[in-house]
Structure formats: structure tokens, C-alpha cells
Amino acid sequence: MKHFLNLIDLSGADLDGLLTEAARLKLAQARREPTASLKGRVVGLVFEKPSLRTRVSFESGVAQLGGTSLYLPGNEVGLGWRESLADFARTVSNYLDALVLRVFQHATLDGLAAHSSIPIINGLSDWSHPCQGLADLLTVRELFGTEKGKTVAFVGDGNNVARSLAVGCGRLGAKFVLACPKGYAFDDKFKADYAARVSADFPAEVNDPFAAVQHADVIYTDVWTSMGQEAEREERLRRFDGFQVNAKLLAAAPKHCKVLHCLPAHRGEEISDDVMDGPACAAFQQAGNRLHAQKAVMEWLLR
């Protein structure tokens, strides 16, 4: 059974094919061409955490492909505590054709995938955010014609979003640089996975955001305090001081540099209003691309 849990599970050719199909689906949607690749299919969505982009883009995407979606609040299905992950997976495999989940623990996805006879799609876990990574790569491709040889400077925490994008860049020939305070770089497990499965050439990690953006085609940022890290908020605000993506940082990058953000943004923290609302920012194009990237993923899994 094919799942979509981490970008590292996909080859460069898989990713390239998904991006090509996402671009085709985007054009078809703009032309209002009817598409029925998910006709008769039902996709379940289980969310243990809040979401705007992921939930709405999946529900819209399923509808646009002629299928039906079913939202299942995480606190009602009770993954792993109301019944075992194995029993849940075996049960819903009888009713659904695919299941999208946003979970606290990535282990929940692995536990479900091990017992599911339908594809499991990671709609964000503490480890990775592959749907976001795919939409990010689609946006870079749209902005520059190709991602190959481009430099993405991620200014922020070495988190789930950064891991997925770093892998996607590594697979498709883009350069990824992480700029973060000491103690917030990629963890050893990710470094080992990357070395074993992507490349021995690990993305650069620097503590100076100005050095990171010097040759950047894209500056990427994300919130400094993710969902579930609220207790660390004050400490993180202090540690990430100086890492805001603002006009001064953007001025240190090449003139053509674009700014991406996975959203939601904490304006005034990791990104300033003037950059967020300025001409370099492509975050809403990027948010829109979640729809097309995920439609390509669902087709890839269900066709």
C-alpha cells in the first residue's frame, strides 16, 4: 500500500511527476475543465490540531476531483485511546478510500499505515509536513521556472516544515540553507536519515540570517513557536530575536529574491508586515498551491 507520510519516501522522479501533475491540475482548474479522477471515492480527514489551509484545500480538492470528503474531529475518533490504532485503521479501511490526518505524534501515522489497506496522507505531524513541502516546491518552480540550482534560505526553527522542504530541495537539486539560533538546528535523527537516504551533502546550517540570505532566491520562514510548543513561547521569542524576515534582511538578499511562509504568520514576530504585504512575498500563491499539490498526491495514491 502506497502512503504519503514523508517526502523522503519519494524519489526525485516521483516528486517531479507530482509537481508536473499539480501544475496541470492548476491549469485545468483555472480553465474550469471538469476532472473526475476521484469520482466515487471518499476521503476522510482526521485533525487532532487546528487547520485552515490543510483542511479547506483537501476538502475543496476532493470536491474538484469529483469525490466526497468526510471530516472527523480528532477528539471524537480518539486515535489510539478510544481504540487501538490498528483497530481504527482496519475499520475505516472498509469505509474510506484514503485518510488525511493531522496528528500530534508522527508515530500515530506510522501505526495507522502499518494496519491500513487505504492510503494514509500526512497533513502535518511533529516530524514532517510533506503536503506543505510539495506546495513549496511547486511555488519555487512557478516563480523561477525550475527549482534546480535555486537557493532556499530557511530563516527559523529546524522544524517539521524545514525538514520536508530540505528533503524536497535535496531530491530536486535545489540548495537549502538553515539560519537559526544555536540549539534550533536540525536534529541528529534527521541528519542521519538525510545522509542515508538523500545525500551525504547535508544542508548548510548558519547562525547569521544575513549570511544565509546573501545568495538566496527564496527566503522562507515559519512561526517561531509551533502548535504544542506554547510553553516555550517566551524563551523562543528571546532566542529568535534578530531572525525576523523584515525589510533589512530582504535588502541583504539578491533583488529577485522571493519570500515564502507556510502560514499562519505571526506578523511582527518571524515576519514584518511590510515584507508580508510587499511585492517579494509569494505566501498566498504558495497557500493556493496546497490545493493543486494535494490533488496531485490524491490522484497518485488512488489512481
Ligand code: CP
Ligand atoms: N500551513 C498549514 O499547514 O496551514 P494550516 O495549519 O492552516 O493547515
